[in-house]
Amino acid sequence: MDYQNFERFIYSRIKRRSLIIGAGALTGLALASQFSHQRAIAQVPFSSYPFTLGVASGEPYPTSIVLWTRLAPDSLNGGGMPQVNVPIRWEVATDPYLKHIVAKGTEIAIPELAHSVRVVVEGLKPNTWYWYRFTSGGEASPIGRTRTAPKLGSNVSKFAFAFVSCQHYEQGYYTAYKYLAEDDLDLVVHLGDYIYEGGITSGRVRQHNSPEILTLEDYRNRYALYKSDLNLQAAHAAFTWIVTWDDHEVENNYANATSEVDNEPDQDPEVFLQRRAAAYQAYYEHMPLRPFSKPEGPDMQLFRRLSFGNLATFHVLDTRQYRTDQPCGDGTKQRCPENFDPNATITGKRQENWLYRGLDRSQAQWNIVAQQVMVAQRDTTPGEGETFSMDKWDGYLASRDRFMRFLEQRKPSNPVVLTGDIHSNWAMDLKADYSNPESSIVGSEFVCTSISSGGDGSDSNPTVTAYLPDNPHIKFYNGQRGYVRCVLNPINWQTDYLVLSNVTTESGTISKRASFVIENGRLGIQKV
Numbered sequence: 001m002d003y004q005n006f007e008r009f010i011y012s013r014i015k016r017r018s019l020i021i022g023a024g025a026l027t028g029l030a031l032a033s034q035f036s037h038q039r040a041i042a043q044v045p046f047s048s049y050p051f052t053l054g055v056a057s058g059e060p061y062p063t064s065i066v067l068w069t070r071l072a073p074d075s076l077n078g079g080g081m082p083q084v085n086v087p088i089r090w091e092v093a094t095d096p097y098l099k100h101i102v103a104k105g106t107e108i109a110i111p112e113l114a115h116s117v118r119v120v121v122e123g124l125k126p127n128t129w130y131w132y133r134f135t136s137g138g139e140a141s142p143i144g145r146t147r148t149a150p151k152l153g154s155n156v157s158k159f160a161f162a163f164v165s166c167q168h169y170e171q172g173y174y175t176a177y178k179y180l181a182e183d184d185l186d187l188v189v190h191l192g193d194y195i196y197e198g199g200i201t202s203g204r205v206r207q208h209n210s211p212e213i214l215t216l217e218d219y220r221n222r223y224a225l226y227k228s229d230l231n232l233q234a235a236h237a238a239f240t241w242i243v244t245w246d247d248h249e250v251e252n253n254y255a256n257a258t259s260e261v262d263n264e265p266d267q268d269p270e271v272f273l274q275r276r277a278a279a280y281q282a283y284y285e286h287m288p289l290r291p292f293s294k295p296e297g298p299d300m301q302l303f304r305r306l307s308f309g310n311l312a313t314f315h316v317l318d319t320r321q322y323r324t325d326q327p328c329g330d331g332t333k334q335r336c337p338e339n340f341d342p343n344a345t346i347t348g349k350r351q352e353n354w355l356y357r358g359l360d361r362s363q364a365q366w367n368i369v370a371q372q373v374m375v376a377q378r379d380t381t382p383g384e385g386e387t388f389s390m391d392k393w394d395g396y397l398a399s400r401d402r403f404m405r406f407l408e409q410r411k412p413s414n415p416v417v418l419t420g421d422i423h424s425n426w427a428m429d430l431k432a433d434y435s436n437p438e439s440s441i442v443g444s445e446f447v448c449t450s451i452s453s454g455g456d457g458s459d460s461n462p463t464v465t466a467y468l469p470d471n472p473h474i475k476f477y478n479g480q481r482g483y484v485r486c487v488l489n490p491i492n493w494q495t496d497y498l499v500l501s502n503v504t505t506e507s508g509t510i511s512k513r514a515s516f517v518i519e520n521g522r523l524g525i526q527k528v
Contacts, residue, residue, distance in 0.1 A: 040084065040085070041084075041085045041086070041087055041108060042084045042085065042086065043086065043087060043136070043137055044081075044082055044084060044086055044137065045137060046071075046073045046136075046137050046139060047073045047074060047080055048073045048074070048080075049073060049139060050071040050072065050073045050081075050136060050137065050139055051069060051071070051134065051139065051140075051141035051142065052072050052073065052075045052224075052228060053069070053070050053072055053075055053224060053227040053228065053233070053286075054069070054141070054142055054144075054227065054232075054233030054236055054237060055067070055068065055069045055132070055133075055134065055141050055142055055143075055144040055233075055236065055237055056068040056069070056144065056236040056237070056241060056287075056288045057132070057144055057146035057236075057239075057240045057241070057288050058240055058241045058242060058243065058287065058288030058289065059240075059242070059288060059289060059290045059306070060146070060147060060148050060149040060187070060240045060242075060306065060308075061148065061149055061306075062126035062127070062148055062149050062150065062151045062152060063122060063123060063124050063125070063126060063148065064120060064121060064122050064123075064124060064148070065120075065121050065124060065130070065146050065147075065148055065240065066118050066119065066120055066121075066288045066289065066290055067090060067092075067118065067119040067121060067132050067134075067144070067146070067288065068116065068117070068118050068119075068286075068287070068288035069088070069116070069117060069134045069141055070109075070114060070115055070116035070117070070285070070286065071086060071088065071109050071115040071116075071136060072114075072115065072224060075221075075224035075225075075227075075228060076209055076221055076224050076225060076228075077221070078217055078220065078221065079114055079115060079220065079224070081109075081111065081115045083111045084111070085108050085109065085110050085111075086108070086109045086115060086136060086137075087106050087107070087108055087109075087136065088106065088107050088108075088109050088117050088134050088135070088136045089104070089105070089106050089134065089135045089136065090104060090105060090106070090107065090117075090119050090121075090132065090133070090134050090135075091103070091104040091132065091133055091135075092104065092121055092124070092130050092131070092132045093130065093131050093132070094128075094129075094130060094131075095131060096131045096143065096145070097131075098131060098133060098143065102124070102130070103121050103122075103123065103124070105119070107119050109136075113284075113285050114220050114282075114285045116285045116286065117134075118288060118289065118290075118291065120290065120291065124148050125148065126148050126149065126150050126151040126154070127147070127148060127149065127150040127151065127154075127156075127309075128147065128148050129145060129146070129147050130145070130146050130147070130148070131143055131144065131145050131146075132144050132145075132146060142233070142237055143237070144236070144237040144238075145237065145238055145239070146239075146240045147186055147187070147239070147240050149306065149307065149308050149309070150308050150309035150311075151309060152307055152309070153309065153310050153363070154309040154310065155309060155310060155311075155490075156308060156309035156310065156311035156312075157489060157490070158487065158488070158489045159186055159187075159308055159309075159311050159312055159487075159488050159489070160183075160184060160185050160186050160187075160485065160486070160487045160488075161185055161186055161187035161188065161189060161485075161486055162180055162183060162185055162187075162188050162189070162483050162484060162485045162486070163188070163189040163190075163191060163370070163418050163420070163446075163448050163483070163484050163486070164176070164177075164180070164188065164189070164190055164191070164420070164448060164451055164483045164484075165190065165191040165192055165193055165246070165372075165420025165421060165448055165449075165450060165451070166192070166193040166246075166420055166421065166423055166449075166450030166451060166452075166453040166454075167193065167194065167195075167226065167232070167450065167451035167452050167453065168193075168196045168450070168452050168453035168454075169195075169196065169206055169208060169225060169226055169229075169452070170196075170200075170201055170204040170205070170206050170207055170208055171204060171205070171452050171453055171454060171455050171503075172205060172451075172452030172453070172454075172455055172456070172481060172503030172504055173205065173206075173231070173452065173503050173504070173505070173506050173508070174229045174231040174232050174451055174452060174503075175231065175500055175503055175506060175508040175510075176231075176451045176452075176481060176482050176483050176498075176500055176503070176510070177229075177231035177232050177234065177235040177451065178231040178234065179483075179498070179510045180235050180238075180483050181231070181234040181235045181237075181238040181239075183485060185238075185239055185485070186239070186240075186308075187239060187240055187241070187242065187308075188235060188239045188240070188241045188242075189241070189242045189243075189314070189370055189418065190241060190242070190243045190244070191244060191246065191370060191371070191372055191418060191419065191420030191421070191448065192244055192245045192246025192247070192248075192249065192372050192420055192421065193245075193246045193247070193248040193249070193420065193421070193450075193453065194223075194226065194243070194245065194248075194249060194283075194287075195219075195222050195223055195226050195248060195249060196208075196248045196453075197212055197213050197222070197248055197249075197250065197251055197252070197279075198212055198252075199211040199212045205504050205505075208222070208225065209221060209222065209225045210222070214275055214278070215278055216278040216281055216282060218278075219278055219279050219281075219282035219283075220282050220285065220286075222282075223282055223283075223285070223286040227286065241288060242306060242314060242316060242370065243287050243288070243289070244302055244303075244316050244317065244318060244370060244371070244372070245283060245302065245318070245320065245372075246319075246320060246372040246373070246420065246421055247320055247372075249279055249283050250275065250276050250279040250280075250320070251272075251275070251279075253326065253330060253391055254272070254276070254320065255320070255323050255324065255325045255326055256320075256321065256322060256323055256324065256325070257269040257272060257273050257276070257298075258272070258325045259272045259275075260326070260330060273297075273298040274298070276298040277295065277297045277298040280295040280298065280299075280300045281295055283300075284300065289302075299321075300321070302316070302318040302321070303315075303316055303317050303318045303351050303354065303355075304316050305358055307364060308364075310363060310364060310365060311364065311365050311366060311488065311489075311490065312364050312365070312366040312367075312368055312488060313358075313362050313364035313366075313367055313368065314368045314370050315355055315358050315359065315367065315368065315369045315370065316370045316371075317347060317351065317355065317369060317370065317371035317372070318347075318351065319346050319347055319371055319372045319373055320372065321348075322345070322347060322348025322350070322351055323345060323346045323347065323348065323396070324341075324343070324344045324345055324346075324396075326390045326391050326395055327339050327341065327344060327390055327395050327396075328390050328395070329390070330390045330391060330395075331389075331390055332380055332387055332388065332389045332390070333387055333388070333390065334385070334386065334387055334388075335386070335388065335397075339388075339390075339395060339396075339397050340397055340398070341398065342398045343398075344396050344397075344398055344399070345396060345398070345399050346373075346393060346395075346396040346399045346400075347399060352399070352402070352403075355369070356406055356410075359406070359410065359412040359415070360410055360412065362412055362413065364413065365413055365414060365490060365520065366413070366414045366416060366488055366493060367412045367413055367414060367415045367416070368416050368417075368418060369415065369416070369417045369418065370418045371417065371418070371419060372419065372420060372421050373391060373392045373393060373419060373420075373421045373422075374389075374392045374393060374394070374419050374421070374422060374426070374445070374447060375392075375393045375400065375403070375417050375419065375430060375445055376393075376428045376429070376430055376431070376434075376445050376473060376474070377394055377431075377434035377471065377473070378392070378394060378471060378474070379467060379470045379471055380463075380467050381467060381470070382466040382467045382469070382470060383470070392421075404430065404431070404432055404433075404442055405432070407430065407432075407442035407443050408432045408440060408442045413521075414493070414518065414520060414521070414523075415430075415442070415443035415444070416443065416444050416445070416446065416493065416518065417430065417443060417444070417445040417446070418445075418446055418447075418448070419445060419446070419447040419448070420447070420448055420450075421447075422447060423449060423450040423453050423454040423457070423479075424447070424449050424450075424457070424461075424464075424477065424478065424479045425447060425448065425449045425476065425477065425478040425479070425480070425482075425484070425497045425499070425513070425514075426445070426446070426447035426474060426476060426477055427444075427445075427446055427447070427474075427475045427476035427495065427497075427514075427516050427525055428444070428445050428447075428471075428473050428474045428475055428476075428525070429441045429443075429444060429445075429473040429475070429523075429524050429525060430442050430443035430444060430445055430473075431473050434473070437472050437473075440523075441473075441523040441524045442523065443523065444518055444523070444524065444525050446484060446486070446495050446516075446525075448482075448483060448484040449478065449479070449480060449481055449482055449483075449484075449497075449499070450481055451481060451482075451483070451503075452481060452503050454479075454481070455481075455503065455504055456480070456481065456500075456502045456503055456504050457479040457480045457481055458479050458480065459478055459479065459480060459499075459513070460477070460478075460479065461477070461479050464477050464479075465477075475516070475525055475527065476497075476514055476516065476527070478497060478499060478513050478514065480499035480500060480513070481499065481500045481502075481503045481508075482497065482498045482499040482500050482510065482513075483498055484496070484497055484498065485498060490520060491519070491520055492517050492518060492519050492520060493517060493518040493520075494515060494516070494517050494528070495515065495516045495517075495525075496512050496514075496515045497512065497513045497514045497515070498510055498511070498512055498513070499511060499512075499513045514527065514528075515527070515528035516528060
């Protein structure tokens with residue numbers, strides 16, 4: 001089945017119910033037993049179709065994958081499920097019609113996890129496409145497709161993935177995901193701002209479903225709103241995902257236990273951590289993450305590493321949970337003494353050391369650091385004077401200096417940073433010393449624009465155009481919406497910036513705006 005036909009196949013399953021009931025044996029009691037109460041397992045009649053949020057897969061290992069869904073017949077009002085444990089059958093096949101089943105079983109959907117389930121399917125073949133489906137109570141989910149990673153250390157001739165970020169529901173349609181779902185990819189990487197926490201703003205193309213979200217039920221309902229989008233569901237159903245968060249999954253520009261929004265009740269760190277715990281819980285419930293990421297109160301393990309043969313390793317970071325507060329009062333401004341504080345950190349010491357150990361030991365040809373905010377320096381004042389964003393790595397000079405020094409001295413193979421957050425496309429060289437344009441290049445950074453955040457955008461921006469000469473390491477800027485595709489092989493890496501004509505209507509068209517390559521063993525990006 002080609003990709004276009006598969007796309008139509010996915011949409012047909014999303015838009016209508018299927019009444020196929022799969023077979024399976026009762027497993028998954030271990031998850032339910034994590035909770036102290038005893039509750040009977042019951043197959044309940046659903047008030048309406050329960051798989052309203054679609055399906056997803058993620059965390060590809062060579063012989064294992066995570067499958068996800070959630071029972072939510074009334075998804076925008078708490079889910080609409082009774083407070084009982086409900087069995088969900090699952091099956092995995094080697095064909096899109098699920099004729100050749102290779103794994104099946106049953107998971108228990110429990111109220112404490114909003115009746116979401118994650119199935120860790122083991123015993124699969126490396127580097128292989130599979131199709132999967134869930135059934136419960138006579139209802140069947142859409143069929144999803146997933147792919148395992150290549151065997152560790154194996155030769156991989158080609159690997160393609162897209163990376164995305166920032167999908168404000170009110171500010172535009174998810175047309176980019178429609179095109180992404182039709183692309184020829186092995187993987188999708190989401191770099192954060194999967195949801196936005198704000199309330200309802202009139203005059204936008206779509207509207208949020210509540211005032212600003214604060215409680216666990218609020219966050220669950222907001223995820224349900226975002227995941228109800230059919231283009232997003234199609235992209236999840238078409239590919240395996242790796243996800244990490246940024247700030248809006250909790251609150252704009254939060255830093256560790258610090259709220260950055262004035263005049264809100266969560267200014268007290270103890271109150272904010274309660275909000276963070278609710279946000280992290282809802283994130284876990286709605287993402288295809290492995291069980292080791294299950295949050296413990298306001299803490300959640302999200303930084304991790306995934307490898308794809310000997311070709312690529314993803315080092316996935318979390319630059320929100322462990323950072324010190326933004327220096328100089330946050331914002332974009334001139335540097336202040338706090339910028340130079342050696343104890344200030346954007347990653348936290350444990351995660352920073354983990355990153356360096358992983359890069360140092362990596363045998364992969366391409367080392368990909370997937371994270372949230374821009375690493376490279378960006379001086380936003382043309383000519384004399386300098387101003388920088390305090391929320392980016394520009395605000396944490398000690399952290400960035402250590403990172404750049406590590407890349408310069410230890411020389412991990414082909415380091416490439418992937419970034420989201422800023423609602424625009426950028427391509428740049430990472431430098432050992434940004435104050436010296438002649439200093440050595442130590443890596444590359446590609447920044448993806450938003451899926452919808454910021455509305456339609458534009459190809460150029462006079463403000464950015466004015467300060468680009470002060471940043472010679474920046475090779476490209478574009479302010480339209482879209483996604484970024486990367487295709488790598490043992491010889492080179494190519495990055496394609498795919499942009500939309502608009503996102504404020506549902507008829508936006510996509511085109512390739514620019515392409516850049518990195519040659520194996522040669523640091524720095526080159527325009528195609």
